Amino acid sequence: MTAITDSGVAQAAGRPARNWQPVVTGAVVLAVALLILLPLVFLVEESLNVGDALAFPPEEYGISNYIEMFDEDLYILTNTVSIAVMATVMAILIGFTLAWILTRTNVPGRDSLERLLELPYYMTPLVGALAWAVLAAPTSGFFNQLWHYVGGGGDIVDVYSKFGIAWIMALFEGTVAFVMISASMKSMDPALEESARVMGASKLRTALTVTLPLVMPGVLGATLFVFAEMLGSFAAALVIGIPARIYVITTSIWESTLSYPPDYGRAAAMGLALFVVMFGMLTFYRWMVRRGSFATITGKAFRPRTMDMGRLSWLLLGVCLLYIFLAVVLPIGALILTSLQRFATVILSQAEFTLANYRMALGLGPVRTALFNSLTLGLGVATVGVMVMALIVWTIYRSQLRGRGAIEYLVMFPQAVPRMVFGLALLWAWLNIPIPIYGTLWLLALGYFTVMLPLGVRTLAGVVLQIDRSLEECARVCGASWGYQMRSVTLPLLRPGILAAWLLIFMACVRELGVSVFLMGPNAKVIAPSIVSAFASSGTELTAAMALIQTASVIVALIILFRLTRGMTKELA
Numbered sequence: 001m002t003a004i005t006d007s008g009v010a011q012a013a014g015r016p017a018r019n020w021q022p023v024v025t026g027a028v029v030l031a032v033a034l035l036i037l038l039p040l041v042f043l044v045e046e047s048l049n050v051g052d053a054l055a056f057p058p059e060e061y062g063i064s065n066y067i068e069m070f071d072e073d074l075y076i077l078t079n080t081v082s083i084a085v086m087a088t089v090m091a092i093l094i095g096f097t098l099a100w101i102l103t104r105t106n107v108p109g110r111d112s113l114e115r116l117l118e119l120p121y122y123m124t125p126l127v128g129a130l131a132w133a134v135l136a137a138p139t140s141g142f143f144n145q146l147w148h149y150v151g152g153g154g155d156i157v158d159v160y161s162k163f164g165i166a167w168i169m170a171l172f173e174g175t176v177a178f179v180m181i182s183a184s185m186k187s188m189d190p191a192l193e194e195s196a197r198v199m200g201a202s203k204l205r206t207a208l209t210v211t212l213p214l215v216m217p218g219v220l221g222a223t224l225f226v227f228a229e230m231l232g233s234f235a236a237a238l239v240i241g242i243p244a245r246i247y248v249i250t251t252s253i254w255e256s257t258l259s260y261p262p263d264y265g266r267a268a269a270m271g272l273a274l275f276v277v278m279f280g281m282l283t284f285y286r287w288m289v290r291r292g293s294f295a296t297i298t299g300k301a302f303r304p305r306t307m308d309m310g311r312l313s314w315l316l317l318g319v320c321l322l323y324i325f326l327a328v329v330l331p332i333g334a335l336i337l338t339s340l341q342r343f344a345t346v347i348l349s350q351a352e353f354t355l356a357n358y359r360m361a362l363g364l365g366p367v368r369t370a371l372f373n374s375l376t377l378g379l380g381v382a383t384v385g386v387m388v389m390a391l392i393v394w395t396i397y398r399s400q401l402r403g404r405g406a407i408e409y410l411v412m413f414p415q416a417v418p419r420m421v422f423g424l425a426l427l428w429a430w431l432n433i434p435i436p437i438y439g440t441l442w443l444l445a446l447g448y449f450t451v452m453l454p455l456g457v458r459t460l461a462g463v464v465l466q467i468d469r470s471l472e473e474c475a476r477v478c479g480a481s482w483g484y485q486m487r488s489v490t491l492p493l494l495r496p497g498i499l500a501a502w503l504l505i506f507m508a509c510v511r512e513l514g515v516s517v518f519l520m521g522p523n524a525k526v527i528a529p530s531i532v533s534a535f536a537s538s539g540t541e542l543t544a545a546m547a548l549i550q551t552a553s554v555i556v557a558l559i560i561l562f563r564l565t566r567g568m569t570k571e572l573a
Contacts, residue, residue: 021482025395028388029407035450036413038433039425043417046428047268053261056428065269073252073270080248081277083166083237084230090170091226095177096219098320100207102178103185104193106306107316114182117320118503119555120327121175124511126235126531127547128172131331132159133239134338134540142334142346149347160244168236171327173229176504177222183500184218184462185211193307203307218462224281225458228415231274234514239535249274250514253421264424271421332548339545357545370525371550373441375557377526378509381448386502388449389456390494394486396457397464398472408457415454419514422451427518439521447515452508456501463497503558510554 051060136159144155196206234250256263338344342352437443475485513528535543
């Protein structure tokens with residue numbers, strides 16, 4: 001605090017410091033509003049198009065697209081909501097349980113486990129869906145092949161169901177919930193937990209009645225984000241749902257845009273309908289966080305401490321290892337076995353092993369270029385975007401800017417709309433703006449930043465709500481300018497959240513699919529759409545090889561980055 005006081009005295013002695021806060025926050029909010037609202041205008045306009053689908057601007061307007069959605073496509077809406085609810089419940093249970101084990105208990109090997117628990121997110125839902133299709137498909141799945149091989153009748157497992165889609169979504173989005181919730185738990189003062197233990201509360205009761213309420217902003221933020229992510233999920237619904245004829249909104253939109261003539265109006269109307277659900281969820285979240293104080297970071301110093309779980313710590317270790325086995329070891333093993341064969345089988349005596357799939361995947365120049373472009377976009381968007389998002393979060397929860405509550409609704413909008421619909425809206429918008437960036441990585445970067453805003457904002461919001469306002473007010477009373485207060489107080493306290501957000505955004509960009517399919521051009525390919533193309537036109541074996549190459553590249557890139565920033569990444573431990 002001495003440094004802050006000195007700075008304040010120095011500024012007070014010279015000319016009055018100019019307050020840049022309104023200018024900076026206003027410029028950022030204006031730019032973000034332009035990025036989100038402009039595509040929104042085109043999206044709403046297209047949803048009202050009841051004439052020629054290929055005419056732009058529309059020649060006839062009406063609301064028949066919305067009426068038909070609740071008449072002919074009601075079962076699609078029901079499928080979407082039921083699968084999203086099932087997947088969200090499972091993902092939050094997985095995320096909270098793992099976060100509590102890793103941050104609040106003395107489970108053996110915590111540091112190594114934390115890195116391993118992030119692996120499912122590196123794999124992406126697309127890779128996970130491909131792997132579980134190989135593992136649990138009826139008749140040809142590895143589980144059922146083994147069952148038939150030992151004389152069993154029928155199929156013992158079938159992933160082509162609503163529960164199967166939700167299971168895959170939850171398995172690979174559970175890591176997102178884990179990262180978001182653990183960021184809040186790491187910033188929590190353990191004094192209240194210790195008080196509960198001294199008063200005789202059991203470890204489970206302490207976790208449910210003390211820990212959970214204190215990290216409720218992080219849990220609610222994770223629930224809000226994961227539910228929206230499930231509503232707009234495309235990869236698992238494409239790989240598992242379409243063969244089983246289980247349609248959700250995203251796959252219906254996909255088919256609407258691929259049909260001839262394309263039904264863009266229906267696609268836009270279905271995408272906007274999800275915004276109503278998201279609006280209700282965000283309203284509920286804001287109502288919850290305003291009902292009470294969740295501040296656990298105050299001027300009082302504390303040292304993070306964990307509970308001694310005794311022999312139970314080995315059981316908790318088993319829970320973490322089981323999740324890693326189901327989400328990483330089993331899928332990766334299935335993909336490796338598939339990619340090394342001419343025809344996928346788990347009966348090794350019948351297998352024909354070959355490296356032809358890897359030679360073909362690596363021999364394709366566009367695949368190598370697409371992989372490099374994806375890694376470049378992930379690095380650039382995460383680094384620049386997370387600082388802008390931190391400023392937006394501060395503006396929403398700390399500034400006195402009029403209408404700051406509306407900003408939160410605004411930045412959450414891209415999450416409420418399936419990414420492929422938002423990608424289509426971005427395409428229409430940027431084709432009408434006289435800036436020639438269509439078909440370049442710049443347009444993909446702007447698109448990625450726009451759709452990643454909810455992820456960064458929700459991750460950082462839980463940490464901001466835990467920082468007591470008195471710390472920032474103390475700096476301002478001592479004479480620190482707004483910029484100095486941000487650099488010396490706010491951003492250092494936000495560092496765990498910033499690092500978690502950077503990691504999530506980087507991986508989300510590398511695996512991004514929905515926006516990429518509309519914004520990439522002939523000279524700006526990225527890897528995820530390339531894998532989907534291989535899945536649609538080639539065999540499972542080649543697709544498995546490409547998916548493994550993508551996963552390995554992301555992991556290698558992250559290892560290099562962690563080594564280069566070893567000091568900073570210790571904040572995530």
